[in-house]
Every structure is written in structure tokens, then in C-alpha cells.
Amino acid sequence: MNIIDYSLKLGELIRSTPEGKNLLEIYDKVSKKYHGSESSGYSLFNQCVESKASAYNFFCWQISLDQFKYAHDHPSEETHQWILDVATEINNDEDITQLCYRSKLMGDAIALLCNQEIVLSKKPTLKGLTCSNAIVNAAQNLQISIQRSGLLLYVSSKLQNKAGKLQEEPYVIYEKNRRERNLLPYSQGAIKLITAANDLDKDCVECLERIMLIQHITQKGIFEGFWNIFNVLTKEQVSDIVFPDARSLQESSFSHTAFVNEIIHKESWIYILDFEEKMYLLAGVSYL
């Protein structure tokens, strides 16, 4: 079991919380309501949601809604009429706004867990979720799997006397900028940002990237575990794989013949290649 396994498991368990049940319920309701109506405003809205799912996880609905709303409230000459129509339609559908609201609440709870609680030594509380002991234990398992991965040891030994620096202004600005770009950690875009930050301490920037990678993986794992949309591929289903050194973080590519298990057509997936030794891949074209 590694960080991804524990995040997927936690995501699965969160389905059983009242908040999780509410979200699944409203998602089902909306899906059924608009099933078969390909040309509805919802269908266009959903395409927008899907394109954002990989980058924003649980926030993809709310962010899409906000974008439509913004376009509606601040129309320009370039704004198509269909955008305004969709915005009006979805804004008037209480189920869709509820879906956006509930998914945002879930996103907030997961972000709090992954960005703050999980790197502390205290047992996670999962604020915003009504949790059973099993879920708190699963969150603790995830928290400790991060410790056991050696991340915190790496950061503390790398930053020894520089830990305070991360609170200094240039680093805070860099981090804010880095997070706003929402780039896949260690992707080409992210590496460009790192190289551009010449005036900053390289160790600090590198540690920040590493922390963000873990936060990204855990959030994605929980998200995909919740929606049960991660893909486990067997050796037979995979071809043309460029084998990376599975023990470290590397770029790789492969083709597969499996029917991808997805509810949302998103642009990034967690793939678990169930070979002799398990490999975990994050596909993320749009991040590049």
C-alpha cells in the first residue's frame, strides 16, 4: 500500500459519509434528469466540467459555474449567445447549483485535509465531514503513508536551517503563483517556473514542488476513489510502454486497449499498471 492506494481507499470510504451520500445523490439526480438530451445546456456545461476535472477535482463544477456566470454578468462582443443561454439555464436549475455547492463543500474538506492536516503529526480530524472511526483511521493511514514515504524527512534534511524561509515574502508569492497556475507537479510547465525562479533558494523551491506533488496525488486519489474512476490495467491491455524506472518519478508513455473506467471524460487519470511490480501513472496532457 502506498500513498495512492491509501488515497483511493479513503476516497472510496468518504462515499459513505452523509456529505458523500448527498453529493452522489444529487449527481445521480442531475445525470438522470439530463440523460439523452445531448444538446441541452447541461451537456455543454458538463463538457466544461469534464475539461476541468483533472485540474480542479471536486471544484470543477463550481469553477465551471463561476465561469459561465462571469461570462453572463460581464458579456463582451466575443461572448457567444450559447454561452449566455447555458449560463441562464444552469443558473436557474437548482439541482445543478446544488451539485456545484455540495461538490465545493466536499472539495473544501478534502483540500483542508490534504493541504494542512496530512503533513501534521496530529491525527486528522476531517473537518467538514461526518466521519466514522474507519474513515478517520483511513485518513491516518494516508497521513502516515506520507511520513513513511520519506517526504518529511527529505524536506527537513534539505531545509535544515532554511525552513523559516518558506514564510518569507518572495517564497509566499512564488508559492501563490505556482498554485494559481495549477500545473501538474514536475511537468514541463512547472519545471519552467522552477528554473525561472533564479533569485530563490533552489532547495526551498524544490521542496515546495515535492510537497505539492504529494498534495496533488492525495487529492486526485481521493477524488478518483470517491467517483471510482481510477483505472487498473493488466499487462495484456498495455502496449508500447516506455518503461521508466518504476522506483522514481519519471515521464513515460503507453497505449492501452482497455475500456476506460470513467464517469467524467477528464484529461488526467490515475493508472495503476498491475504488472509484477505495481506502477502508478498520472496521465495529464493538458498540464503540459
Place this chain on the structure above:
Amino acid sequence: MQYDEHFQSLRDTNMLMTSLNISNFSGKCIASILCCSPETGSFVSLLYKSNLKPDRYLFCKFDWEKQAIFGLTSKEFYQLRVVLEKHCNRFENDFKFDCSKLKNVSSTLDQLENKIKGDELLEYDEFLLLKSDISKNTICKTFIRIGNQEFDIHHLGIVQPANFSACSFVFDVSLFQRDILNKFSLYNETMILCNFPNHPIGEIGIIVSTSVFDNEVYCMFQSYPAEMLQDRRITLREFKNILFPSTVVRYLVESSDNGVNGVNIQGEKEVENTYLVATAVKNFQLNNLSFIIDEIHFNEEISISDDFTKLLNEDSNTNYIIIWMYLNAKNHVEAMKNASDKFEDALNVVLFFIRSDLLYYNYGLSDDLQNWEIRNHNPQVRLINKLYIENCFSGEAVIEAGGQVFEPTVRVLSEVERDHLLNSWIEQGYEKAVEANSDLKFLLPAIRWINMCWSSENECDKIIYANMALEFCLNGERGNSIIEDILESYGLNKEIAKMTSKAIIANFTRDRIVEIDGLDREICIDLEKKMNGQIKQALTNSSFMSNLHALIFRLNIPIEESELDLISSVRKLRNTMIHGRNLEKMRTLDMKKLCGIISRIIAYKFKDIIDEARKL
């Protein structure tokens, strides 16, 4: 125990003079030897071994005050030789040379006496000797203290190898001292002190082995932690991903319960971290099920070192499940100790519910009946004595296998011991004890319990067993009643206290004609009689400690005050334990001491009953 004396250890000398480079010889100090005798006075000598092969050994004298090396006179060398001859075969691992050859060195030296003036390096076969013809030694007061008792000695030789293994000493005993020595418990801390002017030299530790000759006692002597560490098989322990050597040292020292209260490593901060501790439960299967009780995960998937799983699979019995937990601790030992207790408690709770028929009727709380089989009692479900302890932050892990295995594993009985066992009173005692209605019949269970106490691995069980042994041993002993104890504490002498107590009890329990509304007079009289009986019994009861004092006094058993305190403390532990207040533990050394003391009491009583029987 606190000591007022300030002294240095012999180890400090070889630390000061680790290597020696003089013409014709370069080598390392392998031992320091302290000799005290009325003939030569007291002096410290150093033994060096050459760096190059073949092995050569150099003897010289060390002057502590000047912190320099000097030559030995022939008398001093003779003294040194006598000491070494007695110790040599004990130190096979530390230095290997034929001590009998030293005799030749001595005799050659005697022939050269008066021919050599001043310090000179003399060579005889593999031995070199820094020789001098002047000696300014003084005779220093030298004594040994065991427990609270102290006695002077005139001849003493201590050999302290430089590699920190056990040191050994030989001292002379007069007939009078022999008598005192017989009464010492060897588990007591022992101190030897030689009062060199301005720089006393001493050693503290416990005696780990002794041999007695006509008028000399030979002892191997170690600080207790060294004994605990040395005799434990540490090959059954594996360290993984170690980042700091201190982790290993700390684990080795602290895990052996040797009385060292924590290892203090300079510059190291004590930080609490999350630890993963895992062990296995054997003869237990959950198939693919798993569950969590509080923080203990039963059969939940977890990544742990393959070496640990291999170790678990080494046993032919593969019916086990892994149980594990996370907990915060300051180091591996603390994590191990806390987790072990929790594992035991959690498993006990699980076993309690699954073994009996409790699950069958759902504790009587619902109508759901489950299947049940009486054969469910049979499987011996228990924790496997193997642990995996990992610091989740640093990844440093310890695999602890097999728990405490101590060397030697076989008890070899010597001829002398055999002869002692054949002592007629032991044989007669045994014969008498197995007879029906024998006075000794209570002593066999006492012996049985104390033996169980020696061999038990569970610390709480040990406390109960030690108390059981004492209870059986005190059967038939009668000390002061509670009132007598109180009266004596006011300064009354024994006889008067006894008489006064009788009067008090008679006064408290005299018949008063009590009338209670609604009850017949006969019933009231009966009630009064019964109550008086209860009061009398309570007041005339003697306490456990008072019975013990009576026995010790009656048989004149040599027991020190500190030893009585130890019994009293184990009694308190037992009381808190059996009244369900707390489960506390004792240090291993204290437990060993206690077993020694109780064994002594039982043996004295055993012998006394036989002696009494012989008189009749």
C-alpha cells in the same frame, strides 16, 4: 545506592594511556591491573600488547598523579604475576599468553636483582618489562562494600581489560570475614575502593560469578547493564535504514531493562514521532477479513519489511495474522513497550469474546444466535514474540525476533554443587515434604512458586508468583497483631504490648447486653457474639510484614533493611494489582534480587524444620 566517595575507575587509566611507542616496542594498552599488598604497597600496572606479530606483551607501572609510565621493581612484578596467574584463564578473549611463563621472567628478574640500576627495558621471550629499582608505593586502605556491609582487605588484585568487558578481582578473606561473606546476597551492588592518596580508585557493579579458594575469593565483576547486554543474543535483532548510530545504541541499552534510565546523547533532542509497530498472532485466521479495535489493526494490509515477513514464515506454523498500530513515541523502545502492552490487551479482549459462548447469544442482547463449537477452546491463539518497529518519519526500523534469549541456555552443574545438593538436610527435607501431613508441605508449593517466578517472562506474573511463594512460606508464622504493632510503635516493649493488646481486645469485645427494637433477646445475643468474634479476629490478625519479621527474627535469617524494603514494595505492587487498581512492573534486577531473597527465606525455613525434626 548513593556513594559519598569520589573515585576513578581503572578503565580511566587505560583510557589515558591507550598506546605506547618506545624504542623496540609499539602497542596498545589491553588491561590495567591494580595490586594491593602489605609487601609492595598499592600500585597500578598497565599491560600492553604489540601492534605487530608475533604478539609481545609489555608490563609497566602507571603513576596516576604524574600521569606517566614507570618501571616495576622485581617485587612488584612478582605481585603482578600472582594476580595475573589467577585471572589469566578468565580473559581468554582479552589476552592470550601462557601465564606459567611469567614465572621464568620472575626468576630471571630475581637473578638480575641489584645488577640493574635505573629504568630499563628488559626482554624475555614474548614479554617485555619496564624495570626499575625504586618503588615509592604506599599501603592504601582498601575495602569492599556489599550492600550496607563493608570490610577491609589486605591483598587485592583487580584486572580491568581495556575492551570494557567484565573486570575481575581476587581478594583475601580471613576466617572471620568468610563468616560475613556467607551472609551476602550476590545480587546486591558491590563496591571496591582503594584509597590512593589524592586519587582513589574504585569499581561499582554486581558480582556475576565467584569462585572460592582456601582463603581467597575470586569474583568476576560487571556493571549490571554490561551483564544484561553481553548475555543477550543480539543476533536475533535486525536494524534497518539506520540514519543515526545513536538509534542502535539507545535501542540496545534501553531495551534490556538494565537499570539505565535512558541514554543521553549529547546534542540530541528528544522528539516525538509516529511509530509503526507490528507483530503477529499465531493460530489465528481471518481469511480476507480485517478489523480494527481502537488503534490496533487486525489483518489490515500494511507495507512492512520483507525480512519481517520472512522471519514470521520461518516458523512452520503459518497460521498467523499480522496486527499493527501507529503510536507516538520518543524512541523505538518506548514505542515497542507501549505497543506490546496494547497488543496484549487488545488480543485478550478479542480472545475473551471469541473463546466462550458469548458471541453465540450475542451477549444476551438480541435474539440472533450464532453457530458455536466447544472445540473453539482448543486453538492456542497467542502473540508471536516478534516485533517490527519503524519510525515512520525517518524510516529507521528494528526487527526484534525471539525476545529475550539469554546465554547460557544450559545449566551445567559442577561437582561441588552436586555435593552440596546431596547435603543430608536437603534430601531429608524432600522426603519429609512429600509425606502426608508434613510440616514441610507448605514449602513445596513455595518452592514451586518461586521457581515459576524465576522462569516467568511476564513481569506481572512474576509479582504474583513471588507473593504466592512468600504466602506459602509464611504459613504457620505468627507476628504481632495489628494492635501490638501500634503499641510497640509508641515505645512499649514486646511483653507489655502483648498484655495491653489482650486487655484492649477483651474490653472491645466484652458482652454488652444490647437490645434492638423488634428483635428477640436471643437474636440480639447471637448478633453480639458474632460481631464480637469478627472484631476480635480483625484486631488479633497479624499483618503479612509482621509475620515475615517474626520468621526472620525467629530463624535469624540474614536480611538487610533494603531487602525488606524490596519485599514491602512487591507486596504493595501485588495489592494494587489484585485489587484491580493498577498493573505495575519491577525492574528485572530488582526482581532477580527479590527471587534471591525469597529463596533464602524458604531455604532457612526448610533447614530449620529438618533441624527441629532431628532434635526430636
